[in-house]
């Protein structure tokens with residue numbers, strides 16, 4: 042049995058409010074953010090049930106860290122009920138163990154910093170092409186448009202699609218439905234009304250068709266020169282006979298990039314604009330910095346390191362609204378976690394959202410304060426208190442890609458446009474990702 046966190050600070054509490062058959066499922070479904078936040082006060086590891094399935098939430102940063110590092114061999118992702126497995130099969134975001142290690146080694150170089158720098162012009166074009174369609178004062182469905190921009194970035198860089206236009210819109214249209222419904226299904230195999238089931242099938246079919254088309258653009262036996270690096274890595278490894286890398290696995294890896302790499306980026310851009318709208322002084326400071334660094338030029342990779350204030354703004358947006366707000370593992374062996382016995386197969390969760398709003402580590406945690414990330418103001422945070430990209434062997438492989446894309450989109454749009462809210466109320470919707478429920482805006486050209 043593995044032992045973690047038997048220190049005196051660890052208590053274990055059962056969360057009140059379980060219903061007879063569903064357990065705490067309605068809480069996770071209808072008031073998920075409140076559910077994870079209120080557990081913090083109840084113990085280092087709290088327990089609840091989803092239907093009759095035992096589940097735990099780890100609320101202590103140190104314990105979360107250990108779960109993701111030292112104990113990573115003892116907690117896997119589990120095969121059933123994973124939110125994204127239904128969409129991405131056995132891709133990098135769902136696989137475990139040796140196979141995961143093999144695939145991670147294969148895919149990681151695609152996301153090295155130097156390579157990501159070469160993607161910046163494509164990220165910028167994606168934002169510019171979208172903005173070129175805007176007219177002065179136009180109302181825009183910002184969530185949908187940022188999904189299309191983020192999809193364009195992924196399609197152009199990882200898959201070599203020169204003008205992703207219509208394909209990016211298809212991805213943007215299908216993704217939210219797939220993620221919403223997969224998330225509802227994942228929590229203890231909730232049954233779906235027929236209409237949702239049909240919508241899900243159509244949206245998922247459309248994503249699979251796109252992934253299939255992307256794989257066929259540069260097939261394993263085709264010309265190598267123009268092939269984007271991501272597909273080269275997969276096809277070359279297949280030619281070398283890497284175990285398990287059949288066509289279905291390649292398809293799963295393509296689906297993984299569409300599912301993991303688009304909504305996360307789009308929602309971060311949306312939340313950042315939302316926060317800037319609520320904090321006009323910060324918005325002015327950001328626009329001034331962008332004006333000063335770019336001086337009217339299009340943003341380049343080297344500029345991103347100069348946009349230091351924008352970087353803090355993005356970090357702070359990721360603290361308040363981490364797109365991946367809840368992460369699950371499954372105990373593969375009996376665990377002694379936070380002084381408690383966790384049985385094999387139990388779900389063990391942690392919530393970046395809950396951890397990021399803990400007043401023990403963040404003064405005035407609800408306040409948007411990018412300067413809390415200034416080097417001299419940054420208090421020693423415990424490891425595990427800031428996890429927008431996770432940690433350990435499953436830490437986001439696309440972190441540098443994601444941050445560069447978010448910053449490039451923000452800098453390109455803010456340099457030329459004001460994005461003004463057309464609705465006073467933007468509420469977080471926590472499904473697979475934490476995204477604004479809706480975000481209508483009007484756009485105005487800067488003078």
Ligand code: HEM
Pocket residue numbers: 133134135145195297298301302303305306309363364365368369428429430431432434435436437438439440442443444447
């Ligand atoms: C702001 C943007 C992003 C955020 C906040 C984010 C967040 C995360 C988090 C928290 C995890 C860890 C999940 C876990 O522990 O189970 C993760 C994993 C992953 N992310 Fe990201 N992500 C972002 C962008 C991207 C992008 C752009 C891509 C690809 C184009 C990507 C691909 C992946 C993949 C493949 C994994 C699984 C890694 C593994 O298990 O080895 N992500 N991401």
